Amino acid sequence: MPKIKTQKNINILVIEDERPLLEAIRLKLEKNGLTVVSTRTAEGAWNFLNDLKNIDVIWLDHYLLGQENGLDLVAKIKNNKTLKNIPIFVVSNTASTEKVKTYINFGVNKYYTKSNYRLDQIIGDIKDYLDKH
Amino acid sequence: MKIKNKINLTFFLLFTAVTIFSVTIMGIMSSRVFKNQIYQSIKLINNSKANAVRIFLNSEKEVVGMLAASTLIRDFLEQEPASSQYLNEKDRVAQRLDRSIKEVPQIYELFILNRQGEIISSTDKTNEGLIRINDDYFTKAQDEIFIKDLYNSETTKHLSYTVSAPIKDSLTGETLGVVVARMNPDNLFKTIGGDSDWSSTGENFLVNHNKFLISPSRFNDNSAILDKIINTKNVEDCFNSDELALLKNNNYANKTEKMVDYTDYRGKSVISVHSFIPETNWCLITKIDQTEVLAPIKNLSLIFASLSALFVLIFLLISLFISKKIIKPINDLKRAINNFKGGNFDYKITATTKDEVGDLARSFSDMAIRIKKIQNDVDNKIKEQTIDIIKKNTDIENQKKALLNILEDIEQEKTRSDALAGIVKGAEEAIVGENLEGKIITWNRGAEKLYGYGAEEVIGKSIKIIFPDNRLEELNNIIKATKNNTPIDHYQTQRKKKDGSIVDIALSVSPINDQEGKIVGFSAISFDVSKERQIDRAKTEFVSLASHQLRTPLSSINWYAEMLLAGDAGKLSAEQANFVQEIYAGNQRMVELVNALLNVSRLELGTFVVEPESVNITKSAESVLKELQPMIKKKNTKISFNYDKDLPPLEADPKLIRIILQNLLSNAVKYTPEKGIVNLTITKNTKNILIKVSDNGYGITKSQQDKIFDKLFRADNVKAKDTEGTGLGLYIVKSIINQTGGKITFESEENKGTTFFVELPLSGMKKKAGNKSIE
DSSP: OOOOOSSOOEEEEEEOSOHHHHHHHHHHHHHTTEEEEEESBHHHHHHHHHHHOOOOEEEEOSSOBSSOOHHHHHHHHHTOTTTTTSOEEEEESOOOHHHHHHHHHHTOSEEEEGGGSOHHHHHHHHHHHHHHO | OOHHHHHHHHHHHHHHHHHHHHHHHHHHHHHHHHHHHHHHHHHHHHHHHHHHHHHHHHHHHHHHHHHHTOHHHHHHHHSOTTSHHHHHHHHHHHHHHHHHHHHSTTEEEEEEEETTSBEEEESSGGGTTOBOTTSHHHHTTSSSOEEEEEEEOTTTOOEEEEEEEEEEOTTTOOEEEEEEEEEOHHHHHHHHOOHHHHOSSOEEEEEOTTOBBOSOBTTBOGGGTTTOBOOOHHHHHHHHHHHHHHHTTSOOSOOOSSOOEEEOTTSOEEEEEEEEETTTTEEEEEEEEHHHHHHHHHHHHHHHHHHHHHHHHHHHHHHHHHHHHHHHHHHHHHHHHHHHHTTOTTOOOOOOOSSHHHHHHHHHHHHHHHHHHHHHHHHHHHHHHHHHHHHHHHHHHHHHHHHHHHHHHHHHHHHHHHHHHHHHHHOSSEEEEEETTOBEEEEOHHHHHHHOOOHHHHTTSBGGGGSOGGGTHHHHHHHHHHHTTOOEEEEEEEEEOTTSOEEEEEEEEEEEEOTTSOEEEEEEEEEEOHHHHHHHHHHHHHHHHHHHHHHHHHHHHHHHHHHHHHTBTBOOOHHHHHHHHHHHHHHHHHHHHHHHHHHHHHHHHTOEEBOOEEEOHHHHHHHHHHHTHHHHHHHTOEEEEEEOTTOOOEEEOHHHHHHHHHHHHHHHHHTSOTTOEEEEEEEEOSSEEEEEEEESSSOOOGGGGGGTTSTTOOOHHHHHTTOOOOSOHHHHHHHHHHHTTOEEEEEEETTTEEEEEEEEETTOOOOBOOSEEOO
16 A cells, blocks of 8 residues: 555646656655646646646656647746646756756746656655745 | 426426525525614614713813813913913913823813903913904803814814813803813724724714714725715714704714615715714714625525525425326336337236326226237137138048048949959858848848848848747847947858748858948848758757657666665565666666767767856866765765865856766776775866866776777776776767867876866856757
8 A cells, every 4th residue: 555645635747748657657656645647738737737726736748749848838837827836847858958948947946857867856856845835 | 398397397496486585585584684783783883982972072071171170270361461470370371281281192282262362371382372262162162161173273284173161260150261172183083993893894983063074984085084075864864863862852872763774975885873962063973884784694695595506406306206206107107008009918017006196007907908818818719710710621621531532442442342242242142231220231142042032122121021030039139249249150040031931041240340440230141051950950850859769768767667676566576676776777877878979969060058157166076076975985985175265166067067077077986996086176277277086996008098088988997897888978078178178188007097187268168059958
């Protein structure tokens, strides 16, 4: 049985197009006691955000299925009054400086190059952040 | 006449007049005083002399009177001549007479007359018996003593006078006879003489009733006595006053109340005093010449005259002095005015007196100053205007010249620019000339071809027409860079063709200067780099895609291995864990390789980005060391880090710095056995930051040292030690360092250790546009 933390529930929205990766992420997050909502598209993410209204943090890949990519989603989120303060952690394998800059300029909290980081590192940072805020 | 002379003349006349007046007055007054003094003196003399005469006459009267009273003589007169006594008596009388004549020497003759007027006794015997009954000395002496006036005696021919006294009978009072003494007038004369004692022109003389001179006189010979008649007024006045005198009870000395100017017998003016002598009806005149009286006055007058002349002279000098003093300022003023008239306004007026002249002078001075100022102002204005005119002329000349030059230049330029224009025109590259607002001035054939617009379509329009919407700000940046004289070189960007399609271009912009060096526009050369860009993009896309595609599975393996090892899928056996560990490790190597390959591709493509920031090298080094802690701990490596305290921050891309430090340090730790020593030293010299990484590890074989920076090269000695490495690290480091202006060298000895030396210029890294940064 996975350990469930008795603290308050953290809802994390994970947007990742690769299935195996998504599964790994989900597993690890749940192992760390977060409640995971996931989608493979930007539209799906947008719907979740607007419908669920209790997302605490976002895990976002850049390349997604569908028309829009992570950047488009971030733009929309940051322009939305209710959603713009949700912390966003971008985890992607592309690392063009331009993209990174753009994400940072939008106000995402951190950008990770996937292959360079362990899951527990990323999740540790997310938890640290949420503890502080 | 000049004022000076007027003043002088006035003063002179004034003083002279005053002097003459005073002198005259003084003369008159002093002469009056003198005359009066003299008059008083003369009066005294006259008085005393008159008294002396009368006393003298009285004494003579007495003498004769005493004789007349003699009894002897009386008795004789009563004797009859026939008597015997008579002769006796006569002798006695004669003796008596002789005796008297001896006693009184001035008596010439002394004789006695009887009642019949017969001389009965005389000292001059020849006269005895003469009858003189009619003579005054007999007739007038019957009752009183009678002095007969001076006369020249017939008998004796002497000047004489007589004093006769009656001989009276003592009982009857009858006149018995007369005794007559004929006197020598010398003693008489003596009483009034001594004229020269008291003056040089003064005299006393007597005149008788008939105005005959009867005494010696200074200015007359003695022959004039009883010969000359003195009929002058003073004599007249004397005899006229006798009635007055008699009326005044014998007040004989005539005192003239007022001094009267008389003229004497010589015709000269005299001061004269007269006294009447009633006994004899004589007048005694005492007189002195007025000239003598006034002589001192004359002298005084001379003195006064000289003094006054002197005074006049002095006054003249004073007046000269005063007039000069008065005139001087006026003359100064005159001189000044003349100067001013002549245009010399600098002349300084020296009249500084506090009077009206001084005021006038000062007013003139002020006026002169003002006039001078006005003159100066006018002069200056004229000068200014002249300068202006000259300047304007010069300007016009210069402008003419400039125009000529410009025309020449234009000619030259035209020739040159025609040539240039030809070149530009014919160039394949798009060359666009724009002004500082981005308005198209020139548009060559290359531009026409590239963008599809004909020159006539775009000239005068804004260059923005070829800017894609998302790149419109670029124009401002370009203009800004141009204004700052920053050239833009091979800037990768996109433009929009006439047909709306986007074309990739490499843009080079350089400013256009006018003749004075002012930036007036810019010229933009754009190369169609679509193909290159395509290729590049293809390459980059490929690399990008490759890296993405490669990394995705790698990430998958990484995370699942991680989870397995973490026990998220259940606890692993030792062997299982081991195997998974190997999988994980192998995967890590792959990840590293992929990362390195990506960097290499970027380095080779030149598409990597350099974004310099202010980097604290020491902090970067510390961070890298922290990151390497797991490896350092595992191998128990001793790290020593020394750095200069005053290292300046470096303008550099922090990622690149990180890569350099990371590679060198991880190599040092990796290629040193356990418990090894790694030293990191960061210092600086004048030009560079110096990074030294040294270890005491495996070192690099000499034979392979030249290959150490080659791509994918791994030295044999480390391969043998089963260390992991991509063989790309040093290549990447070297590339980065070279491309950012630094230098890397090393020293190594197999099994002793290696030291790498990196120099990074203090001037930092230049910003480099690219599209990907090295990771």
